[in-house]
Amino acid sequence: MILIWLIILLTGSGLLAWLAGRWSNTLPRVISLVANLFLLGIVITMWLKSVPGTEGQWVSSYTHAWVPGFGIQIKLAADGLSLLMLLLTSFMGIISVLASWKEINKNVGFFHFNLMLVLAGITGVFLALDLFLLYFFWELMLIPMYFLISIWGHENKTYAATKFFLFTQASGLLMFLSILALYFIHGANTGVYTFDYEQLLGTNIAPNVAFLLMMGFVIAFTVKLSTVPLHSWLPDAHTQAPTAGSVILAALLLKTGAYGLIRFVLPLFPQASQQFAPVAMALGVISILYGAKLAFAQTDLKRLVAYISVSHMGFILLGIYAFNEMAMQGVVMQIIVHGISTGALFIIAGALSHRIHTRELAQMGGLWSKVPRMGAMGLIFVLASLGLPGLGNFVAEILILIGSFPSNQLLTILATIGLITATVYSLRIMQKVFYGVKHKEWKIADFGFREMVVMGSLTVVIIWLGLFPSPVLRLSENPVRNIIEKVNQSQTKSAQNEAATTDYMSVRRLMKEQHFNTKNKNVNTKE
Structure with missing residues (x-):
């Protein structure tokens, strides 16, 4: 129990x-x-x-x-x-x-x-x-x-x-x-x-009905995942x-949405998921690029970090619907490392807001000299968000992109642009908050012991996941493989049924042609 x-x-x-x-x-x-x-x-x-x-x-x-x-x-x-x-x-x-x-x-x-x-x-x-x-x-x-x-x-x-x-x-x-x-x-x-759930797996549903039922789940999960346009x-x-x-x-x-797609949507509606995959992957790429564009345009620090989440969640949607074990492993890693890195950025944004009572980037700048410990932590997690090798986000995103490439090359190439845009909006945080021109002489306290324990713990985890991801990948390997196999088996079964239907129709057509030829031969003989 x-x-x-x-x-x-x-x-x-x-x-x-x-x-x-x-x-x-x-x-x-x-x-x-x-x-x-x-x-x-x-x-x-x-x-x-x-x-x-x-x-x-x-x-x-x-x-x-x-x-x-x-x-x-x-x-x-x-x-x-x-x-x-x-x-x-x-x-x-x-x-x-x-x-x-x-x-x-x-x-x-x-x-x-x-x-x-x-x-x-x-x-x-x-x-x-x-x-x-x-x-x-x-x-x-x-x-x-x-x-x-x-x-x-x-x-x-x-x-x-x-x-x-x-x-x-x-x-x-x-x-x-x-x-x-x-x-x-x-x-x-x-x-x-x-x-x-286990008894409902494999329920015989008409394809058009299955697609409609799947969309009820998909909308709920993608709203929670914050997929554009939801x-x-x-x-x-x-x-x-x-x-x-x-x-x-x-x-x-946000991760309950990703988990719902993996655990419930793909196994319950494998054929409908295959049908929906191109649209889902396209929405993932749109979320990556659109979220990055809006992140760069924000003047509110917390709102900027929020749009970073929208962009990163697009990688999750892209990887889920690639129906590839490597991409799905990358999705699991992205779920974890995004939680660590973006959670850390929100803690930094909250600490700044609590100290200077503003979230406006225009009022910040040159804060590194005032809060060097906060600046160092900010630099680590900004680099994590842009996918620096050696940190967990790099492992997640590279697995997703490599795994998604065989499924849809064009969308995967477009998704890689998200890595470039991530560099732009991530380094903008450092420039606007900790570097650049001082717009005001703030008198603020740096991170204390409790806050450094929090940020230090997050730092250790994000570095460990970047250098030694195998424990996470081993733990999720069998569940991910089982889910992918269910989808692939359904695709194979669907192809076999389609081939059988095609063969049946071909036989029917040949029989009709033979019957027509025999009838014409009998008519010619009588004449």
């Missing part, structure tokens, strides 16, 4: 933090930090005990009847891919608590309750193998994140929180309609009405959210 206890741990500690906030502002922070440390320890233990060579097996699973009359159950399972997502969740949860340690001083208990509830919902999405349960956790993420933005956000927080809520809620409802349709179609075919909620949410909210959004919430 370890998986269900992970969710109980996060939810329970959130409630405890809310209660403790009545007496102290420090207790909620300590409770949330300890809970996330405990979660990280559990997940690392599961990772160390997992057997890398097992294929098609879950590292851990839990099933319990919930509403058996409707085929709803609490079904959770974790494989290598899920473990990586849980490692990212627990690690970035710790970072979020530490990053907001002094920033949040109002309703501290309720803040940490919402923070832990968001993490519980994200953990549930990464573990759910019942589609009704998936939707439950998908919606569970929405409400506490709305409160994090609307209560502790900045000047336009209500607008940003409402926009985030509407985009996510509307797209989530489309996914729920697809889940219900899949439930009834499977029930009509087999007589078994269930939301069980991205417009993200810059507002990032800009107005508190630092911890921005870190959770960038590092984790």
Whole structure:
């Protein structure tokens, strides 16, 4: 029952933090930090005990009847891919608590309750193998994140929180309609009405219906992934959210969309996914280039970093629909390293905003002499974002591009332009914030011990992933291979069916021709 206890741990500690906030502002922070440390320890233990060579097996699973009359159950399972997502969740949860340690001083208990509830919902999405349960956790993420933005956000927080809520809620409802349709179609075919993901795999669905059902899932996941043109909620949410909210959004919430495409869309709708692949890859490239263009045009530091996320998420969409194991491994790496590097940039942006009370690049400049430690950390993660070799982002992007090239050469070549544009907008951050002309003599404090612990931890991870990515790649290898094989098998089966249909039609045509020739011969004989 370890998986269900992970969710109980996060939810329970959130409630405890809310209660403790009545007496102290420090207790909620300590409770949330300890809970996330405990979660990280559990997940690392599961990772160390997992057997890398097992294929098609879950590292851990839990099933319990919930509403058996409707085929709803609490079904959770974790494989290598899920473990990586849980490692990212627990690690970035710790970072979020530490990053907001002094920033949040109002309703501290309720803040940490919402923070832990968001993490519980994200953990549930990464573990759910019942589609009704998936939707439950998908919606569970929405409400506490709305409160994090609307209560502790900045000047336009209500607008940003409402926009985030509407985009996510509307797209989530489309996914729920697809889940219900899949439930009834499977029930009509087999007589078994269930939301069980493993039983729904391979459901016989007409191609046009399967495409429509797939689009319900795709829209929900690409909205969360902030794919152009469904991205417009993200810059507002990032800009107005508190630092911890921005870190959770960038590092984790966006990744639930990528995980949903990999775990649910491709295996449930393999043929429809093949049909949709050229459009999806094109949207990925558009997101890469359009996000980069808008990032360069921003004057607000947090908004600039938000558009960096839009651009980097385009690589994920490109790699997923390449249907190539190397590209998919790159996607998994990109999920992790983007969470680390962009989360770090949001921490730096939040720290600057908290110190000088502005996010405008025009009011910054020449800050390196004032905050050399902050400048050094900024340089590391700016270089990570532009894909410098030796850092994790380079490994992810090169795997995606090499893996995608055989699938679509033109789009892959266009995507490589994103590496050049990344250099432009990333170095612009350093120029406008830490170098260049001083526009004002700011009196600000550099990173302290707590902040250096946070940034140092992120630095160690991004360098380790850049130099030694093999542990991550080994852990995700079997799940990725199984998903790609399912899609390829479906493509082969579809080709065989098409060939069989073609052969059948050819035989029918030959039989008609022979019958026509025989009839004409008989007529000529009679004459």
